[in-house]
Amino acid sequence: MKLELYNQIVKSGLTRRSMLKGTASVGALAAMGGSMPAFAGGGVRAEIMKIPGVGMGSPGDPEWQKVGALCMGPVKERVAEGEFKGVELTFMGLNNQNLHNFLFRGFLKPWEEYTGAKINWIDLAQADYNPRLQQSIATKTVDFDIIEMGAPFEGDTAGQGLLNEMPAWVKDQIEYDDLVGYLQPPVGTWDGKAYRINIDGDCHTFCYRKDYFGAGSITGRMNPPNTWQEVNQISKDVVGKTDPLTGLPAHGFLDPLKGWGGFGMYFLTDRAGPYVKHPSDPAFLFDIDTMKPRINNPGWVQAIQDVMDLIAIEGAYPADQINADPGTTGFQQFLAGTGSMLTWWGDIGSNARTSDTSVIGDVVGFSAIPGSDRVYNHNKGAWENTYNEAPNNAYLGWGVYVTNRVEGDSKKRKAAWSAAAHIGGKDLSLWTSAYPSGFQPYRNSHFNYDEWEAAGYDRAFVEDYLGSNLDTYNHPNSLNEPRIPGIFQYYSVAEDELAKGFAGQYGSAQETADAIAVAWEKITDQIGRDSQIALYKASMGL
Amino acid sequence: MQHEISDRRRYLGRTMIWGSAIILLFLVLFQSLHQVGWLESGFTTWRPTLYAYLFWATCLCWAQVILYGEQGKRRLFILPAVLFVVSMVIFPLIFALGIAFSSWNLSSPDGRQFNGFDNVIQMWSDPFYWNALKNMVYYTFAIIIEYIVAFGLALLLNAQIKGRKFFRVAFLMPLMLSPVAVSWMLGKSMLEARFGPISRLARELGWDNPSFFGSPEMARSMIMMMDAWTFIPLMMIMILAGLQAIPKELHEAADVDGATPWKKFWEITFPLMLPVSVTAILIRIIFKLKLADIIINVTSGGPGGATDSVTSFIFREYRDRSNVGYGTFLAIFYLVIIVIVMTILIKVSDRWMKPRH
Numbered sequence: 001m002k003l004e005l006y007n008q009i010v011k012s013g014l015t016r017r018s019m020l021k022g023t024a025s026v027g028a029l030a031a032m033g034g035s036m037p038a039f040a041g042g043g044v045r046a047e048i049m050k051i052p053g054v055g056m057g058s059p060g061d062p063e064w065q066k067v068g069a070l071c072m073g074p075v076k077e078r079v080a081e082g083e084f085k086g087v088e089l090t091f092m093g094l095n096n097q098n099l100h101n102f103l104f105r106g107f108l109k110p111w112e113e114y115t116g117a118k119i120n121w122i123d124l125a126q127a128d129y130n131p132r133l134q135q136s137i138a139t140k141t142v143d144f145d146i147i148e149m150g151a152p153f154e155g156d157t158a159g160q161g162l163l164n165e166m167p168a169w170v171k172d173q174i175e176y177d178d179l180v181g182y183l184q185p186p187v188g189t190w191d192g193k194a195y196r197i198n199i200d201g202d203c204h205t206f207c208y209r210k211d212y213f214g215a216g217s218i219t220g221r222m223n224p225p226n227t228w229q230e231v232n233q234i235s236k237d238v239v240g241k242t243d244p245l246t247g248l249p250a251h252g253f254l255d256p257l258k259g260w261g262g263f264g265m266y267f268l269t270d271r272a273g274p275y276v277k278h279p280s281d282p283a284f285l286f287d288i289d290t291m292k293p294r295i296n297n298p299g300w301v302q303a304i305q306d307v308m309d310l311i312a313i314e315g316a317y318p319a320d321q322i323n324a325d326p327g328t329t330g331f332q333q334f335l336a337g338t339g340s341m342l343t344w345w346g347d348i349g350s351n352a353r354t355s356d357t358s359v360i361g362d363v364v365g366f367s368a369i370p371g372s373d374r375v376y377n378h379n380k381g382a383w384e385n386t387y388n389e390a391p392n393n394a395y396l397g398w399g400v401y402v403t404n405r406v407e408g409d410s411k412k413r414k415a416a417w418s419a420a421a422h423i424g425g426k427d428l429s430l431w432t433s434a435y436p437s438g439f440q441p442y443r444n445s446h447f448n449y450d451e452w453e454a455a456g457y458d459r460a461f462v463e464d465y466l467g468s469n470l471d472t473y474n475h476p477n478s479l480n481e482p483r484i485p486g487i488f489q490y491y492s493v494a495e496d497e498l499a500k501g502f503a504g505q506y507g508s509a510q511e512t513a514d515a516i517a518v519a520w521e522k523i524t525d526q527i528g529r530d531s532q533i534a535l536y537k538a539s540m541g542l
Numbered sequence: 543m544q545h546e547i548s549d550r551r552r553y554l555g556r557t558m559i560w561g562s563a564i565i566l567l568f569l570v571l572f573q574s575l576h577q578v579g580w581l582e583s584g585f586t587t588w589r590p591t592l593y594a595y596l597f598w599a600t601c602l603c604w605a606q607v608i609l610y611g612e613q614g615k616r617r618l619f620i621l622p623a624v625l626f627v628v629s630m631v632i633f634p635l636i637f638a639l640g641i642a643f644s645s646w647n648l649s650s651p652d653g654r655q656f657n658g659f660d661n662v663i664q665m666w667s668d669p670f671y672w673n674a675l676k677n678m679v680y681y682t683f684a685i686i687i688e689y690i691v692a693f694g695l696a697l698l699l700n701a702q703i704k705g706r707k708f709f710r711v712a713f714l715m716p717l718m719l720s721p722v723a724v725s726w727m728l729g730k731s732m733l734e735a736r737f738g739p740i741s742r743l744a745r746e747l748g749w750d751n752p753s754f755f756g757s758p759e760m761a762r763s764m765i766m767m768m769d770a771w772t773f774i775p776l777m778m779i780m781i782l783a784g785l786q787a788i789p790k791e792l793h794e795a796a797d798v799d800g801a802t803p804w805k806k807f808w809e810i811t812f813p814l815m816l817p818v819s820v821t822a823i824l825i826r827i828i829f830k831l832k833l834a835d836i837i838i839n840v841t842s843g844g845p846g847g848a849t850d851s852v853t854s855f856i857f858r859e860y861r862d863r864s865n866v867g868y869g870t871f872l873a874i875f876y877l878v879i880i881v882i883v884m885t886i887l888i889k890v891s892d893r894w895m896k897p898r899h
Binding site for chain 2 (some may be wrong): 020112130131137138155156159160234241248257258259260261262315318319320321322323325332333460485486487488492493496498500501502504505523524527528531
């Protein structure tokens with residue numbers, strides 16, 4: 001669960017019992033987001049959910065250790081006490097918000113005591129993560145046995161043979177098949193071999209202001225948009241009108257027009273997805289056989305054009321939008337009452353109701369990313385006038401991987417996988433979903449409505465809130481980015497070219513897209529086209 | 543003292559230097575051959591070679607005393623520093639030159655590949671880099687205005703004004719702030735288009751939709767102003783120190799001769815301040831050429847590269863795109879430009895450093 005969500009609940013002094021009473025509980029439950037799992041399962045699951053108990057203060061190292069100890073069952077089934085005595089492992093991960101590695105330390109303390117192994121830690125800030133990883137790979141100084149890593153980096157690691165294949169017993173231990181649809185293979189696998197133990201889920205959803213829709217609203221529409229065509233029309237329609245909440249000028253969709261270290265590309269992809277991701281074709285960024293960029297095909301160009309159309313209309317975006325990155329659109333604009341529509345990760349949803357700086361808590365609504373009333377069929381080279389949806393599973397969430405440093409030492413290998421499997425365990429993940437951890441639900445078992453209902457939650461709420469996430473996760477045409485080496489290099493250079501296009505330095509959307517395509521071709525050639533094609537195919541499970 | 547050193551001692555000293563040097567050279571050669579694959583055996587890392595270098599450096603220093611006695615001890619004041627500079631500056635620079643003429647994308651499975659002049663050709667046709675260089679020219683020319691403001695403030699603080707000590711400290715405060723803090727405090731907060739206090743004031747004054755980073759010219763000007771706000775105090779304090787060093791008698795003599803305040807400034811103060819001014823401007827240019835943090839934080843080089851500095855562009859190329867070879871080449875090329883321009887500037891300014899007669 002996100003930290004801010006939990007803090008808000010704790011701050012309000014609610015116990016789980018009092019939270020479930022009366023109308024106040026509705027807001028609190030909403031604030032809990034899609035992460036509160038069942039208490040009704042009994043056994044370990046019920047027991048860990050009482051540590052420390054909602055409203056009993058923020059959990060810390062003693063709680064993490066307790067949870068880790070209670071979830072040791074699957075480890076003990078496969079590892080004898082003291083079996084890893086003398087083994088030393090190095091774990092590289094993040095220290096964001098004092099979570100991630102800090103939790104892992106606590107969870108693994110009882111594991112270390114039981115198995116006799118010792119874990120050394122490399123804690124990294126988010127901004128240092130990518131350079132540290134890339135430099136380790138390039139200079140052949142991989143100095144960690146276990147790594148917490150996002151799926152987009154699988155190309156850089158698994159693709160270069162740096163990871164160790166997951167043993168079959170680990171799959172059994174973590175109940176591998178319990179994953180939501182989009183995290184199922186090929187994500188986490190290369191050439192059919194599994195490498196990733198999931199610990200998180202990620203996707204973009206559509207956030208909108210409910211007070212912009214309904215009878216008498218300034219848009220005059222009863223419902224939020226279903227397509228990007230409608231999104232753009234609404235953005236044009238509200239120009240010159242007044243925001244019903246803040247009294248300042250009203251605005252429609254908030255596109256981030258400034259780069260964000262590559263992450264800004266996900267937001268153009270939100271728009272482009274329904275145009276370019278044809279259900280019959282797994283690819284949307286590159287041709288699989290040639291790595292030829294598709295970024296300048298008519299579908300992508302339409303998405304860029306949609307943004308340029310709004311830039312051309314004075315007042316469609318807030319002033320200085322050209323200087324707004326996704327952090328600005330999400331936290332400084334949307335949450336502060338500027339603009340009425342946005343796509344983002346789950347953070348906006350959780351902050352909308354719990355952050356002190358948010359003014360939209362009562363008027364915010366969520367749905368899956370809009371579709372399009374036409375889709376470009378790249379293989380046929382023609383538009384098809386059929387409705388298409390393609391929600392974006394941007395970044396694919398965090399996982400834990402074991403590096404090939406453990407190869408040749410069966411004891412060390414088993415120890416590394418045992419440690420990784422412990423923190424990716426089914427029961428333990430229930431706890432990380434419910435308490436501050438920085439991780440989101442990612443297993444089908446996290447979405448068991450019966451369990452939620454049995455635990456006392458309102459079924460309609462749970463189905464609505466968790467259901468929208470689950471729909472995106474399991475959507476048959478969702479966007480799963482290519483996990484090829486250097487994917488963020490492609491994103492980063494695209495941001496630079498888009499910034500030029502949005503600033504009017506290129507003649508058209510097509511020219512902007514062509515410039516990105518040229519830059520992408522250069523990157524592909526530099527990294528190595530043949531190897532990129534091979535790795536792209538491997539990442540797609542082809 | 544020199545005559546007291548025995549032949550045996552001299553022999554020992556030379557043996558130490560050459561013996562350790564041979565060990566170092568052997569290890570360098572051995573490890574290099576292993577690295578290029580010509581030799582099967584070798585160390586997994588260059589660490590033993592580093593130890594050999596440290597051993598040689600220690601022997602070299604020690605041998606100075608053995609060989610030259612008291613004179614050698616004096617050499618020890620400078621020799622470790624020289625060795626340190628060689629290992630931390632000269633050697634990395636040579637290494638960087640090797641990288642600069644390579645294609646080295648950290649994501650490439652092939653690793654570093656020598657690519658001759660490909661990076662030169664790429665730079666030649668890279669509009670982002672030339673745009674950044676052009677921006678650096680704009681940013682550097684802004685120093686003239688900064689200098690005038692700094693001189694004015696220094697004159698003011700040198701005059702007998704009320705609360706002089708307070709203003710001296712107050713004007714120095716921006717220099718104490720990190721440029722990162724400045725970019726968040728000013729660029730991201732006070733100048734925020736919708737809720738920033740400066741934007742609100744601008745709306746009060748009749749500017750409907752204040753936008754400080756929307757147009758290229760405006761964004762560039764704002765970056766210049768934030769940078770100037772931080773570093774004008776540096777020039778000011780240098781000029782102020784210079785002003786205080788001017789003998790009072792000169793102005794008194796001018797008063798006796800009935801010179802006007804302008805005459806006194808133009809004929810006495812300004813010429814006497816030329817050496818300090820040139821130094822202040824040169825130091826400021828060096829600071830300006832490093833400009834990156836404010837840009838990275840506030841605009842990321844936008845809109846459309848209008849505010850990009852060379853350093854902020856290289857930062858993106860190197861860090862976001864892991865394009866180490868090309869990024870290093872751009873940095874080396876920038877270094878060469880800086881060395882040439884600064885050398886010319888120092889030569890030219892030598893003439894101005896001498897007060898007018």
